[in-house]
Amino acid sequence: MKATQLKLNRKTALKGAILFIASLVMVSCFDDTKTTYDDTVDIPVNQEMIAELTSPPHVPTPVGRRKAKKLVVKMEILEKEGTMTDGVTYMYWTFGGTVPGSFIRTRVGDEVEFHLQNHPDNKLPHNIDLHAVNGPGGGAESSFVVPGHSKVFSFKTLNPGLYVYHCATAPVGMHIANGMYGLILVEPAGGLPEVDKEYYIMQGDFYTKGANGERGLQPFDMQKAVNEQADYVVFNGKVGALTGDNALTAKVGETVRLYVGNGGPGLVSSFHVIGEIFDRVNVEGGSLVNENVQTTLIPAGGAAMIEFKVDVPGTFIIVDHSIFRAFNKGALGMLKVEGEEDKKIYSGEIRDDIYLPEGPGIQSMPTTDEIIASEVPAKSFEEQMEFGKQTYMQTCFACHQSEGQGIPNAFPPLAKSDYLNANVDRAIGTVLHGLTGEITVNGEKYNSVMTRQMLSPDEIANVLTYVYNSWGNSGKIITSEMVEKVKNQK
């Protein structure tokens, strides 16, 4: 730290000397980097540069010490089908082909020349409202563009901060609900403080004709949107955009900055990272810095810059702490941190003692007993496997993991599981009624709780068939009749 500071000082000193000499020689018209401007409108621009745009969760290179420039941004609008979650697709409207749209990184004083290109295959006219713009409609008035055309307008970035952009074409709510939002960052002169890792996350709520998880291409549901009854609340446009192989990564000791936005259209986000305290938060994306924050509120059409240092290894779960959204509607991401443990900061489990409270042992989800049977029963083994996998990814994956490997000491494996393969009826019963207490799986003891699952007999048959025919298990085929039999034994 000290060394770099010294080096910097020396560097600036050297630069100062050169400048001094230069000014002696060249007299005037040489603008020093040190010049400050009371009004950001007065910051001059020189040179032209094509803006680097990145897809989430990545962000472009920091502006660093570069001077204000004319920055050319070319943003393409694409209406295209994408995956919402396993087995469910959605017709997304996007800026740059992704939800959220491409990240735009500028510095204060830049003159942004914005090219909004509406792809000829698109059905609808669109425009863009950037919250970083001082001007009517935030650019929307000047950027209304028909498919097959490109509109150009320009603006000067006057206020540093993290801003949302979105489409503002009628019906505005529908354009936003279909994914037309993203973030534009305006860094202060000299750039933001350096960090080791930077990521781009944006929350959005989606409203589909079918309920959460219902298979097929799901159209937008205007009524649900008006009622603000979201079927999906997700980070980066889909369920699982930041989990498993897509998880964010960092190493112990690194500083991480998250650029978090909320596209809405309807819901406000209580942004939280489980097991991490935010060292610094630029509240609402502005200049006010709050420190030591557990959960920060991000309004629809707002953003926040969040910084923290990761101290211990492990998987840190990113959620909207309106918690049913996280575990039932998709607002869940992961930050995987690798490196040395530090027992002083976090010990891990020290002891497991027996504690027997009163009351029933098995937890169950409060619900009516009406489970709607799947409308499309599987017709073949292949379909059973396909549907079963979808159910697995929606229901079982979070604990038992993608390859059925489970999580050591917490959730037992399903892959090559002796407990599973020994008794089919017991397995069916476990999914139907839940399971609690100590069991031994492949020689390891587990003492955990699995709640009863809200699945129809068809779905249970499919998901168990999938499990039994994956990862080296016994290859049994489960039918809905077998499930009914176990269900009625009780």
Next chain:
Amino acid sequence: MKNGAFKFLIVSIAFFMHCELFAQSEGMVYIEGSRYIPLYGRDSTVVEVKDFEMDIYPVSNLEYGDFLKKNTNWQKSKALKLFTDKMYLTNWKNDLQLEASALSNSPVTYVSWFAAKAYCECQGKRLPTIDEWEYAAMADETTKDARVKPEYNKKILDWYEAPRSNENTIGMNAKNAWGVYDLHGLVWEWTLDFNSVLITGESRKDVDTDNNLFCGSAAINATDLMNYAAFMRYAIRGSLEAKYSMKNLGFRCVKPVTK
């Protein structure tokens, strides 16, 4: 509006441009006029639509090809840049042949308003006004004004989200109560007075200028759904200029009935 005078000039030039006339009333249906309240438009007040005939189908690539043979000045290499943009007939290989991927019985698209207008005039017809088009298009298969039916509106909204429908062939959608096909579900269609709609592109401001649009209703009902569908048509019209050509935009003609 901003260049109204300029547009007027262009229109007058277009008027003098010669084209070969031939009349035909077949392939059209009679639409009995009436008074109705359009979904959303200039004032959302009652408008009167006089009796007219409307093409049963939108103009096909094949029909447009015939027009090009007789009216060489509208061929892609010869059309004036004043009346067409670079996208004009971009799915045509040359002046008279479609690209292999395009079907002759698909609707013609990539045509400008000027071209569409000239086509209709050559047949002794004209483009429909917004009021006429919306009037004929508010029918479903059984009812002449189906706008209050949720199903009718859902179908339209679904189409707005479906990609590449312009590559479908004409007549695949069910015919409506007037006997007209494909007003919804195939391509957008040019109207004579498309740019009379005051959509600025800043739709939230447009809301202020037309309070009827949201009618102060908190809950969404069929009327709102219907407004949403109509709203999107007005948005596309508002975003166009007369020389633009677009992949999803075709046209059909009408003929006033004189008694």
